[in-house]
Amino acid sequence: MRLLVLLALPLLAAGAAWFTKAERRHAALLPSVAAIHAALVVSCWVWPAFPAPGGWLALDAAGLLILTLSSATFLATAIYAVGYVRRETPRGGRVFASCLLAFLAAMTLVSISQHLALLWLGMEGAALSMAPLVYHRHDRRSLSAVWKYLLMSSVGIALALLGVYFLATAQSGSAGRPLLLSDLAAAGAALRVPWLRAAFLFLLAGFGTKMGLAPMHTWKPDTYGEAPPLVGGLMAGVLTAGAFLGIVRITQVMIAAGEGGFARPLLIAFGILSLIVAAAFIAGQRDLKRLLAYSSVEHMGLLALGLGLGGIGAYGSVLHVLNNGVAKTLLFLTAGNAILHSSSATSADNRGLLRRLPLSGALLFIGLLAIGGSPPFGVFFSELTIVGAAVNGGHAGIAAIVLAILAIIFIAVAAILLDVVFAPAPAAEPAGRRMRESAWLVTPPLALAVIALVLGVWIPHPVRALLARAAITLGGHAP
Amino acid sequence: MPHAARFFLLLIVLTDFVVLGTTRLGTIIRAIAAQGILLGALSLVIAPEWTPHAVAIAIGAVAVKGVALPWLLAWAMREAAVRREVEPLVGYIASLLLGAAAVAIGFAVSRRLPLPGGGSPLLVPVALASLMIGMLVLTSRRKAVTQVAGYLILENGIYLFGLTQTATVSFLLELGVLLDVLVGVFVMGIVVFHIQREFDTLDATRFGEADD
Numbered sequence: 001m002r003l004l005v006l007l008a009l010p011l012l013a014a015g016a017a018w019f020t021k022a023e024r025r026h027a028a029l030l031p032s033v034a035a036i037h038a039a040l041v042v043s044c045w046v047w048p049a050f051p052a053p054g055g056w057l058a059l060d061a062a063g064l065l066i067l068t069l070s071s072a073t074f075l076a077t078a079i080y081a082v083g084y085v086r087r088e089t090p091r092g093g094r095v096f097a098s099c100l101l102a103f104l105a106a107m108t109l110v111s112i113s114q115h116l117a118l119l120w121l122g123m124e125g126a127a128l129s130m131a132p133l134v135y136h137r138h139d140r141r142s143l144s145a146v147w148k149y150l151l152m153s154s155v156g157i158a159l160a161l162l163g164v165y166f167l168a169t170a171q172s173g174s175a176g177r178p179l180l181l182s183d184l185a186a187a188g189a190a191l192r193v194p195w196l197r198a199a200f201l202f203l204l205a206g207f208g209t210k211m212g213l214a215p216m217h218t219w220k221p222d223t224y225g226e227a228p229p230l231v232g233g234l235m236a237g238v239l240t241a242g243a244f245l246g247i248v249r250i251t252q253v254m255i256a257a258g259e260g261g262f263a264r265p266l267l268i269a270f271g272i273l274s275l276i277v278a279a280a281f282i283a284g285q286r287d288l289k290r291l292l293a294y295s296s297v298e299h300m301g302l303l304a305l306g307l308g309l310g311g312i313g314a315y316g317s318v319l320h321v322l323n324n325g326v327a328k329t330l331l332f333l334t335a336g337n338a339i340l341h342s343s344s345a346t347s348a349d350n351r352g353l354l355r356r357l358p359l360s361g362a363l364l365f366i367g368l369l370a371i372g373g374s375p376p377f378g379v380f381f382s383e384l385t386i387v388g389a390a391v392n393g394g395h396a397g398i399a400a401i402v403l404a405i406l407a408i409i410f411i412a413v414a415a416i417l418l419d420v421v422f423a424p425a426p427a428a429e430p431a432g433r434r435m436r437e438s439a440w441l442v443t444p445p446l447a448l449a450v451i452a453l454v455l456g457v458w459i460p461h462p463v464r465a466l467l468a469r470a471a472i473t474l475g476g477h478a479p
Numbered sequence: 480m481p482h483a484a485r486f487f488l489l490l491i492v493l494t495d496f497v498v499l500g501t502t503r504l505g506t507i508i509r510a511i512a513a514q515g516i517l518l519g520a521l522s523l524v525i526a527p528e529w530t531p532h533a534v535a536i537a538i539g540a541v542a543v544k545g546v547a548l549p550w551l552l553a554w555a556m557r558e559a560a561v562r563r564e565v566e567p568l569v570g571y572i573a574s575l576l577l578g579a580a581a582v583a584i585g586f587a588v589s590r591r592l593p594l595p596g597g598g599s600p601l602l603v604p605v606a607l608a609s610l611m612i613g614m615l616v617l618t619s620r621r622k623a624v625t626q627v628a629g630y631l632i633l634e635n636g637i638y639l640f641g642l643t644q645t646a647t648v649s650f651l652l653e654l655g656v657l658l659d660v661l662v663g664v665f666v667m668g669i670v671v672f673h674i675q676r677e678f679d680t681l682d683a684t685r686f687g688e689a690d691d
Contacts, residue, residue, distance in 0.1 A: 117654060147623070154630060155617065161654060162610070162637045168644055172595045194592050 002049045003057045003112050006040050006067075007105060009033060014101035017094055026097040027082050033101060034071070034078035037108075041071040045462060055180060056115045061469035062318065066245045067111035069322055070238045072451075073329045074104050076444035077230050080333050083440025084230060087340050095132055102129040103234065110242040114181045119246055120157070120164050126239055127153045127210060133231040134223055145219075145226035152209055152219040160206025160246070163199045167253070170195035181249060185256035196254070197262055203250045204266060210243035211300045212293075213270045214277035221281075224293035229336025232289060236296045236332060237325035244303050244321055248474065251307060255475045260310070267308030272398065274301025275405045283412045288335045291416060292328065295371055298409055299324040299379075305402070306386040307474065313389030314476025316382045318467050323378035323455055324371075330448035331367040334360050337441050338420070351423040359437050363445045365421045370452045372413040373406055378455030385479055487521040488605045491639070492582065495612045495632060499574040502563045507628050508552045514635055515544030525599065525642055539656050540638070548631060556624050569619035581611035594643055602643060609636030 013033040017026055044059055044067075051058035059067065081100070085093065106129055109122030135146040168178055174190040176183030184191070209216040224232045247267075254263040278298035285291040299320065306317030337360035338353050354361035370377035383406060390399035454460075459467075468478035494517070497510040519541030526533040556562075569577070585608035594603060613633025617626050638655045 117650070121654065151617070151626065151630070155614070155633070158630075158634055158637055162640060164654075165637070165640050165644055169595065192595065198592060 001052075002040060002044065003052050003059065006037065006112065007057075007108050009037060009040075010101045010105040010108065014098040014105060017097040017101055020094060023085070023093045026093050027085060030078040030081050030097055030100060031075070034075040034104070037104065038071045038075045041068055051114075055177075055182065056118055057112045058114045059112055060114070060473070061466050062245060062248055062473065063111045063114075065318060065321065065466060065470055066241050067108060069241055069325045070104070070107040070111060073234065073237050073325055073448070074100075074107075076329060076333070076448055077234055080230055080336075080441060080444040083438045084228075084336065084340075086438070086440075088228075096136075099129045099133050100231075100234075103239075107238055107242055110245060116164050116167060116179045116181065116184075116249060119249065120160055123160065123207070123210060123242060123246060124157050126242055127157060130227075130231065130235055130239065134227045136228055136231075137226065141222075142226040145222040148219045149223045152216065156206045156209030156216065158206070159202050159209070163202030163204075163206055163250070166195050166199035166202060167250075170199055181252065184253045188256045189258050191253075191257045193257075193259065196257055196259060200250055200254055200259070200263055201266075204247060204270070207243040207246040207250075208270060208304075211240045211247070211303070212297055213300050213304055214274040214297060217274065217277065217297045217300075220297060221290045221293040224296070225287060225289045227289075229289070229332045229339060232292070233329040233332030233336075236292060237328040240296065240300055241321050241325050244300070247304070248307065248318075252473055260475060264308045264310060267304045268395075268398065269308075271301045271303075271305030271308055272401065274298065274304065275402060279405045279408045279412075282409050285412070285416070288338070288416070288420070289332075291413070292331055292335065292371075295409070295413070296324075296328065298405075299328075299371075302383060302386055302402075305398075306382075306389060309386065309389040309393055309395070309398075310474070310476050311389050311392055312471075312476060312479040313386050313393070314474040315467055315471035315478050316385030316389060318470045318474075319385065319455075319459075320379070320382035322463075323382050323452065326448050326452045326455065327367060327370040327377070327379055330363065330445050330452060331371055333441075333445040333448070334364040334367055337437070337445075338364065340441075351420060354421050357437055359442045360445075361421050363442070363449055365417065366449045366452070367445070368413055368417040368421075370449075370456075372410045372417075374410070376456045377452050379452075381456055388479065481524060484521060484524045484599065485601055487517050487524060488601045488639075491517050491521070491635070492605055492608065495609055496575065496578055498616060498628060498632060499578045499612065500571055502571070504556050504562060504564065504622065504624055505553075507564075507625060508549050508556065511552070511628050511631055512545050512549035514632070515546070515549065516541050518544055518635055518638060521639075522642055525602075536653070536656070539653075543656055544631070544635065544638075552624055552627060561622060561624065564620055564622050564625050567620050569615070574615065574619065577615055578608075578612050581615070582608040584608070584611065599643070602639060606636045606639035609633070609639060612636075 010033055013029060017029055020026065020029075044064060049059050078100070085096075103126055106122045106125035110119055110126060113119045113122060131146060131150055134149055135142050164179065167184070170192045171178055171184060171187060173192070174187040176187050205216070212220045224236060227235060251263055251267070254260055274297050278294045278301060282291060282294045282298070285294060303317050303320055303324070306313040306320060337357060341357055353364060370379055373379045373383045375381075387399050387402055390396070390402065464478070471477055491514055494510040494514040498507050501507060519537045522540060523529065523533065523537045567574070582604070585604035585606075588607055589603035592603060610633055613629050613631070613636060616629030616632060618629075620626055620629065634655070641655050
């Protein structure tokens with residue numbers, strides 16, 4: 001019942017926002033729906049939710065993890081949006097509000113569905129609800145970006161659908177309800193192996209496109225560069241986490257069927273390739289949002305790598321989803337503050353941020369440290385766990401490559417960080433010009449920064465237990 | 480498999496090759512429309528019995544794939560006053576050869592993937608070939624209209640494969656049609672319209688390649 005409410009609430013609100021003209025009501029609707037949604041998700045931690053009839057909707061460990069991440073970052077983004085629309089009105093206020101709410105509904109569906117076709121439907125909805133938000137400036141570059149995004153994600157989603165068809169074929173003839181995760185896992189070795197492998201390939205390619213694994217990442221820099229920062233945060237932190245959950249699901253099925261040996265090398269290969277591509281493009285990147293896009297390719301590579309390595313890597317991977325989601329949203333929101341102030345995303349125009357926007361500058365500093373993988377933030381520890389998994393599994397070569405790439409990326413991120421945060425402001429800048437930093441724009445990233453720190457210093461026990469349970473379903477274990 | 484189904488499948492491959500070999504956007508759109516109607520007819524021929532559900536799926540496929548989407552493409556083409564594809568990234572002869580290779584690969588791969596319960600020997604290879612040909616058109620042509628046409632061929636390939644699934648999971652095919660409705664009509668149509676209004680041309684590779 002609660003699961004249905006979780007799903008229906010943002011969906012109905014999206015409809016309501018569509019039919020409301022008053023801007024002020026949109027501003028109130030977003031955070032209040034997000035807050036109720038978050039409260040319901042918290043209640044699912046305390047009292048486990050009953051599966052909905054038929055077992056199509058249920059919350060398992062991995063699902064609850066992604067649902068919590070989605071709900072929390074959406075709440076932060078919704079509060080931020082209140083301050084954001086006061087500074088810069090996105091075209092079509094009601095499109096903006098209802099697309100964001102539809103995105104929350106779609107992400108909820110992705111997290112709670114145990115039926116793979118339903119999960120596919122959620123991913124399609126989530127990806128499409130973002131498209132009008134990317135195309136928000138209505139100019140040449142944003143048009144080019146949205147075209148690339150739509151083309152790539154439509155192809156991705158089509159390939160994933162074919163993967164779902166293949167999976168249904170693999171299951172035909174064995175007992176159990178079609179395409180339900182528990183029944184697929186129970187069928188195990190009874191699944192038809194050639195079709196199962198084909199299904200894995202297509203789902204990996206399809207959802208991998210959505211995640212932005214190299215070489216299917218080419219839409220990312222343009223899209224993140226053009227999207228409004230709060231939309232970019234949701235795409236980099238939450239949408240990719242949903243696509244990752246899709247890959248987690250099919251990997252669970254592969255492991256249950258004894259086909260882990262087919263899946264793992266592929267996941268590792270995609271992971272390493274993404275890391276290499278990210279390192280190559282991150283060095284010398286001068287646009288903040290494009291830097292974040294390549295950093296996102298890097299972190300998606302780490303997720304695939306951890307999943308492929310298994311063991312404590314699976315634990316590191318699910319932990320890394322949380323860390324990446326929180327740190328990415330934090331960064332996009334603070335970068336948004338800088339861009340609101342300077343109207344430019346290049347690092348040269350944002351120099352001396354610490355002097356002009358002390359709070360946002362400090363938060364950007366924290367966020368870049370966190371995403372670059374510096375202790376004591378969470379990303380550092382999940383990266384360490386994944387590298388540890390490579391060492392444990394006897395892949396010393398992989399561990400060395402990953403460490404080298406992480407070092408290169410950290411140096412590149414640090415370079416842009418020093419440039420933006422600490423360099424003196426451009427001389428042309430009138431000395432006294434300071435933007436008052438609104439509480440709406442600063443509090444959400446501040447809260448996210450605290451979470452990023454907590455995930456690094458001391459993970460609360462319930463979260464740790466949940467991560468361990470999610471890792472076990474992936475054939476791994478807690479370190 | 481009845482002869483009619485085999486005949487329809489061959490015609491579908493033929494329409495794929497028409498798209499690969501022509502420069503005229505009008506011909507491409509007519510081929511896409513023909514393919515949509517063929518798909519609807521095929522799903523009726525393959526269905527073991529004409530349940531209301533099977534008939535509704537067939538009508539839906541014809542309405543969306545055979546009428547609505549081609550009409551949308553034709554409208555976009557007229558509005559933007561583009562008639563021909565220009566300098567594709569892969570030439571026409573090369574495209575046709577690659578298309579033939581795609582059919583061969585489709586047959587080779589489908590031998591490794593036997594459909595449980597026997598059934599239609601041509602369906603899987605044609606579906607895979609359409610998938611690859613659609614991808615080829617999507618990546619090698621410059622005009623937005625042609626790229627959308629490529630995407631539709633790709634989708635039709637997936638729909639063809641979905642026809643083998645009606646026995647086990649009946650609603651999977653609806654998801655495929657939904658994909659069309661959402662992606663094709665709702666979003667791509669709007670974007671094509673905007674591209675046309677902003678630049679008076681539907682050349683999707685030329686505008687705003689943001690630099691890395």
